[in-house]
Amino acid sequence: MSAEVSSVTDLAGDLAGTYRRTESSGSTVDSALVDADLAALLRDGYVILPDLITAHELQAIRDDTDPLLNLKGRNNFEGHATQRIYSVLNKTRSCDRLAAHPRVLALLDRLLMPNYLLSMLQVINILPGESAQMLHTDDGFYPLPRPRRALSAATIWAIDDFTETNGATEIVPGSQDWGDELPQGDSGRRPVIMSAGSCVFFLGTLWHGGGPNRSTAARLAVTAQYCEPWLRPQEAFTLSTPHDIARTVDEDIRRMLGYSIHPPFIGQVDGMHPKRLLAE
Numbered sequence: 001m002s003a004e005v006s007s008v009t010d011l012a013g014d015l016a017g018t019y020r021r022t023e024s025s026g027s028t029v030d031s032a033l034v035d036a037d038l039a040a041l042l043r044d045g046y047v048i049l050p051d052l053i054t055a056h057e058l059q060a061i062r063d064d065t066d067p068l069l070n071l072k073g074r075n076n077f078e079g080h081a082t083q084r085i086y087s088v089l090n091k092t093r094s095c096d097r098l099a100a101h102p103r104v105l106a107l108l109d110r111l112l113m114p115n116y117l118l119s120m121l122q123v124i125n126i127l128p129g130e131s132a133q134m135l136h137t138d139d140g141f142y143p144l145p146r147p148r149r150a151l152s153a154a155t156i157w158a159i160d161d162f163t164e165t166n167g168a169t170e171i172v173p174g175s176q177d178w179g180d181e182l183p184q185g186d187s188g189r190r191p192v193i194m195s196a197g198s199c200v201f202f203l204g205t206l207w208h209g210g211g212p213n214r215s216t217a218a219r220l221a222v223t224a225q226y227c228e229p230w231l232r233p234q235e236a237f238t239l240s241t242p243h244d245i246a247r248t249v250d251e252d253i254r255r256m257l258g259y260s261i262h263p264p265f266i267g268q269v270d271g272m273h274p275k276r277l278l279a280e
Contacts, residue, residue: 021114021260024252026105034106037201041107045176046192046202049103053157053197057097061159062220064092065123072127079210081130085123087240088222089249089257095121098157098199099224100252107201111153112228115267118256119152119233120225124210125218126167132212135172135183138225139204147179152204152227159220162194167213169200169221175207183207229262238274247278254278 026034040047068091073079088095099121108116139152162168168191172183183189191211192200202208204227213219227233237257246254259274261267267274 022251022255024105024109024255025100025102026107026109029102029106033103034110037103037107038110041111041201041203044173045206046171046173046200046208047107048192048194048198048200050198051195052101052103052199053097055197057094058159058196060094061092061098061222064094065125065220068092069123069125077134077136079126079130079133081127081213082210083125083127087235088121088123089237089241089245089253093248095123095222096249096253098155098222100250100256101199104155104199104201104224105252108153108226111150111203112226113230113262115229115255115260115262116226117229117231117233117258118224118235118237118253119227119231120154120223120235122223123220124156124223125220126210126213127218128213128216130167130210130213132170132186132189133210135170135189135207135209137205137207139227142231145179146205147177148205150176150203150205151231152225153201154204154223154225155199155201156192157199157222157224158194158196159222160218161196162192162198162219162221163215164191164193165213166215166217167211167219168192168194170209170211171200171202172207176203176205178205178207226256229260230266233258243278 037047068085069083073082138154142151156169170189170191172188241257261273
């Protein structure tokens with residue numbers, strides 16, 4: 001970090017010299033499309049982005065994750081009939097495309113500050129017989145009063161079709177703007193019906209939860225969550241992700257793992273940009 005600083009105002013800028021901030025692939029998405037996505041998101045708290053990945057990509061995710069789905073949840077929130085895979089980046093490259101899809105990053109570029117972080121990447125498989133998950137918000141653990149703007153955002157990707165009976169994510173439209181209100185029972189819960197390869201993008205303040213699986217088949221999904229660059233992510237990626245993997249993933253993911261600087265120097269290592277660790 002070696003930029004000239006002559007006033008406090010300068011500290012709000014990118015001080016990095018060798019490793020300047022890079023633009024996300026979201027900049028490649030047509031601005032009119034992003035405008036429409038953002039308008040729906042701010043109105044309802046969520047927006048469905050249809051058919052973003054191919055059948056071949058979906059099958060690769062199924063093939064890579066199936067051998068890893070061997071544990072069920074430990075409590076009612078995780079789901080006793082739900083399988084989860086944590087630390088996904090260390091186990092497969094097939095989900096990278098979901099975490100850094102340009103259509104998703106284009107929305108994040110509008111919602112969050114530059115150098116926003118990946119907070120969680122997880123595979124969730126809801127088995128037949130699972131009950132509805134309790135409604136919750138994804139940034140409710142940040143102790144700031146509502147109503148307020150979202151500090152995070154999330155995607156849930158349908159690897160299998162999401163239907164009314166197989167555990168589709170359920171949302172409460174408009175609840176992103178609530179203050180201290182809490183959901184009342186099942187009132188207002190709506191399943192997100194979408195085809196495999198689509199994702200639902202929602203604000204961290206939106207009340208939502210996994211739906212009950214009353215079908216005879218499992219429902220596979222991947223969730224990627226993101227937060228402001230000045231917040232602590234749910235997953236400590238800089239601890240859990242080996243340097244070799246951080247070198248392998250693309251620049252968008254590497255930046256979101258924490259190999260970036262939030263001005264003026266949040267995220268520095270020994271006074272230097274964290275990317276220097278990957279050059280050693």
